Amino acid sequence: MTNTVLNTGLAGTTDSDRRLRELVDSYREPLTTYARRLTDGDNHRAEEAVQEAFVRAWRHLDKLTPDQGPVLGWLRRVVHNLVMDGYRTRKARPAEVALDQAADVALADPSDDVDNRVLVEQVLGELWPQHRAALIEVYLHGRSAAEIGASLGVPVGTVKSRVHYALRAARRVLADRTPCAA
Known part of the structure; x- marks a missing residue:
């Protein structure tokens, strides 16, 4: 005014x-x-x-x-x-x-995220339950090995070895599922 x-x-x-x-x-x-x-x-x-x-x-x-x-x-x-x-x-x-x-501000394609989520769920599904639980707690929930050990009632070393073997098994499963680039 x-x-x-x-x-x-x-x-x-x-x-x-x-x-x-x-x-x-x-x-x-x-x-x-x-x-x-x-x-x-x-x-x-x-x-x-x-x-x-x-x-x-x-x-x-x-x-x-x-x-x-x-x-x-x-x-x-x-x-x-x-x-x-x-x-x-x-x-x-x-x-x-x-x-x-418009091309500069176009949104990213969410299909890659969906594909990755499906692949992670499939890989986790093939792990032993103890290994899967340790891996989920460390990488998805961000907890330390000591916290996981206390909640599961196992020593810290056991948690660390479960995470190690879970990662190794997950890499094998991924290697079997993803085709190698020629």
Whole structure:
């Protein structure tokens, strides 16, 4: 909102118009500064959020009184919510790019991840249960050999040997399943 828009037509103003003008005159600058910080210096988005906050203030002028709480606090919360909603909206939508740049931003093909997941499940399925449990705990859950030994009730050395033999068996299974490059 600009001063020229707010200051035109002052002769026929009502109490609500005067109250809104007072709010804008008092709080436009601090709200715009706050909104600029939230939008990383984007003046357009900051001014848009402040303008929308004043539209909402106009709709709730009867509730914006000092005895209901600080008006600036209410306006700042509205600006904050508007800016955060804008961030969420932009994150939810895919980025728009020019057609000639589409190849640069194309998403990776998830089929490789699916293939790898299936292969890992098949390899794990062919390991002995004790070896499989040790391997899963170390590599998928990130636990140490001491933690695994304590939870399984076996010595640390046993956990280490199970992981060693599980990896060796997994390599053999993978060698049998994947064709060699010629």
